[in-house]
Amino acid sequence: MKTRLSLFLLIVFLLPLLFSAVGCKNNNDAHLFVDDQAELLSSEQRKRIAALNQRLLEDLDIHFLVVTLESPALDLDAKAVELFDAQALGEKTGGARGMLFLVDPKGKAVRLETGYDLEGIFTDAFAGYVEREQMLPFFAAGRIAPGIEATVEMLVTRALKANEDGDDTLAWNGKTPKGHLSGGGGAKTDIHVGDQLPEKSASPLARDFGPQPSPMQALDKYLQVLSQHIKDPDLGIYTPRTRDFFRQWVVTNAQQDNGLRSLERVVQAAETLVEDDLGVIRFPVEDRHASPYFLEKGDQGWMLDFYAMNQLIRFNHKNQWHFVKTEHKFSFAFTDLRFDKHGFPHRK
Numbered sequence: 001m002k003t004r005l006s007l008f009l010l011i012v013f014l015l016p017l018l019f020s021a022v023g024c025k026n027n028n029d030a031h032l033f034v035d036d037q038a039e040l041l042s043s044e045q046r047k048r049i050a051a052l053n054q055r056l057l058e059d060l061d062i063h064f065l066v067v068t069l070e071s072p073a074l075d076l077d078a079k080a081v082e083l084f085d086a087q088a089l090g091e092k093t094g095g096a097r098g099m100l101f102l103v104d105p106k107g108k109a110v111r112l113e114t115g116y117d118l119e120g121i122f123t124d125a126f127a128g129y130v131e132r133e134q135m136l137p138f139f140a141a142g143r144i145a146p147g148i149e150a151t152v153e154m155l156v157t158r159a160l161k162a163n164e165d166g167d168d169t170l171a172w173n174g175k176t177p178k179g180h181l182s183g184g185g186g187a188k189t190d191i192h193v194g195d196q197l198p199e200k201s202a203s204p205l206a207r208d209f210g211p212q213p214s215p216m217q218a219l220d221k222y223l224q225v226l227s228q229h230i231k232d233p234d235l236g237i238y239t240p241r242t243r244d245f246f247r248q249w250v251v252t253n254a255q256q257d258n259g260l261r262s263l264e265r266v267v268q269a270a271e272t273l274v275e276d277d278l279g280v281i282r283f284p285v286e287d288r289h290a291s292p293y294f295l296e297k298g299d300q301g302w303m304l305d306f307y308a309m310n311q312l313i314r315f316n317h318k319n320q321w322h323f324v325k326t327e328h329k330f331s332f333a334f335t336d337l338r339f340d341k342h343g344f345p346h347r348k
Contacts, residue, residue, distance in 0.1 A: 029054065032087075038068040038105055041145050049152050055317045056156055060163055062118065063092050064099045066152060072107030079104075080113040090115040099155070103148060110135055112155075121162050122155070130154060134254035141250050154254065160319060203232040210236030211301030215272050215279040218295060218302045223267070226260035229253050239296050241307040266290040273333035280333035285345045291321035294330050320344065 033053035034046045041049070053064045065087055073079035080102050089098025096115035099122065103110050112127040134154055138147025203209070209225065212218040221237050224230075233246030266283045269290075273280045277297040283290035291313050294305040312328055315321050323343035326334075337345045 032063075033057075033065055035065065035067045037070040038103070039070075040068045040103070040105065041148065045145055045149055049149060052152065052156055052317060056159065057092065059318075060159055061093045062097045062099060062159055063089050064101070064152070064155070065089055066101045066103075066148065068103045068105065068148070069107070073104050073109075076102065076104055076107060076109050076111050080111045084113055084115075090117075101148070101152065101155070103144070105144060110139075121159060126158070130254060133257070134252050137250050137252045143250055147250075150255075154258065157258070157319065203230045203235070205230065206232055206235055211298055211303050212237060213301055215274065215281055215293075215295045215302050216270065218304055219263075219267070219270070219281055219293060222304055223260065223263060226256045226263070229256055236300070237302075237304055239298075239303045239305045239307065242303070242305055245307045245310070262289070275332045278330060278332070280330050282333060285337060285347055288318075288320035288344075291315070292330075292333070314343075 030046065030050040033050040034041070036046055049066055053066070056062050056064050065083075067083060069079070080100055083102065084098065084100050087098075087100075089100055090096040091098075095117040097117045098115040099118060100113040101110075102113065110131055112122070112131065114122045114127070130151060135147050135151050138144065138150065205228070209221050209230070212221060218237050225235065225237075231251045234243050238246065266287060269283050269287070270281050271283070273282065279295035279297065279302060280292050281295070282292040291309070294308045294312075295302050296305050297303075308328075308330065312324055312330070313321055314324055322345070323339060326339045326343055334345065336348060338348050339345055
């Protein structure tokens with residue numbers, strides 16, 4: 001349940017790579033993408049990260065390695081450069097397009113190191129932001145493994161978006177310096193490893209976020225939740241099952257920021273469909289990254305059902321949504337579409 005929940009929150013706040021299970025083509029290649037010396041990750045988590053990083057190498061020509069250290073490093077910055085060179089990160093690509101995510105749990109620090117040709121995408125400022133606003137809350141709650149996995153997915157999402165936007169900073173400039181493949185780009189952040197979820201105190205604005213007269217008004221309220229970084233799980237715009245759901249996990253500012261940007265991009269194209277007390281807000285099927293939102297109507301109004309979304313929706317490694325099963329109580333909103341054997345939507 002914990003692993004499934006951690007990945008689901010990337011739908012809620014990150015709209016990311018909740019990818020279908022896929023393994024490395026060769027299990028012997030997994031060490032090229034994950035080196036879990038501290039044994040922080042489960043076997044399934046290692047497989048998912050390795051598979052995602054392998055797809056990143058195949059699709060975007062970026063070699064991303066995650067390393068957790070068993071023994072603390074005396075100098076984490078120097079250790080990152082040492083590992084970068086030892087693993088020859090970037091040599092498998094068309095330029096210095098390697099990336100290292102180094103976790104030192106006993107030394108209480110993390111380091112993101114990037115190759116020369118990726119510094120335009122993964123700037124020092126962005127790396128520091130991800131470490132502070134995404135990793136630290138997970139680590140403070142003792143959720144190190146889910147924090148690593150969620151951070152990897154956020155970094156891969158940024159690379160995918162840059163590629164889709166035609167960002168020329170992803171293009172090899174042919175000017176990579178000889179010798180070291182990394183110029184020390186990235187960021188280092190001290191971490192605190194705790195053992196409790198951060199307290200999700202009731203928001204003083206909670207009364208402004210009750211059930212709404214229409215599905216779109218509920219979604220508009222959710223946009224405000226994201227923009228104001230409200231983390232109260234007991235808001236009235238959530239169904240009771242969703243409130244129980246949100247009490248169990250870490251919600252970060254970085255997740256909410258990404259969710260806000262993703263939703264703002266498509267909200268003007270939203271379409272609402274209602275049948276009795278169920279509602280669906282969906283977006284043009286051609287936008288494969290914009291998954292639908294499910295809602296239920298109670299005595300006081302419409303509420304968002306993220307619990308149902310978690311049960312029914314997944315994303316592949318390209319951030320394209322699909323249903324786990326196509327027969328469900330919200331299927332009335334999709335009768336004009338057909339779904340292939342993997343649950344991906346298509347126009348009839």
